Amino acid sequence: MGKRKRDNSKYLGIVIMVSALVFGMFYAYSLYKWISVHKNDPEAWTWWVVVIPIALIVGFVVFFVAWIGWVIIKPRPKSIDEFIKEQEAKLARTTPSQSDSE
Numbered sequence: 001m002g003k004r005k006r007d008n009s010k011y012l013g014i015v016i017m018v019s020a021l022v023f024g025m026f027y028a029y030s031l032y033k034w035i036s037v038h039k040n041d042p043e044a045w046t047w048w049v050v051v052i053p054i055a056l057i058v059g060f061v062v063f064f065v066a067w068i069g070w071v072i073i074k075p076r077p078k079s080i081d082e083f084i085k086e087q088e089a090k091l092a093r094t095t096p097s098q099s100d101s102e
Contacts, residue, residue: 010073024062031055032082 031051041052078086 012020013069013072015069020062020065020069021095024059024066027055027062047052 034051038047
């Protein structure tokens with residue numbers, strides 16, 4: 001059950017990350033089209049006061065949401081208990097037992 005839940009959250013992370021990146025590309029393309037249409041308009045410079053902060057905010061939100069998706073996708077680190085058990089098992093395999101030395 002835990003593995004299945006992990007797989008579902010991995011798919012959710014992929015959906016979140018891809019959706020954010022697709023939205024970011026759509027926004028960048030629409031901004032590019034707006035600039036190409038209005039580049040010769042003498043009053044278009046007044047819109048830069050609005051466009052630059054909004055573009056920065058949208059870029060930050062897209063980056064942040066994509067990062068959340070990435071965090072969901074990547075494997076979870078081991079807990080301290082799992083790490084200690086693994087190290088003890090390694091130590092037990094590498095060191096000879098006391099009965100062998102006597």
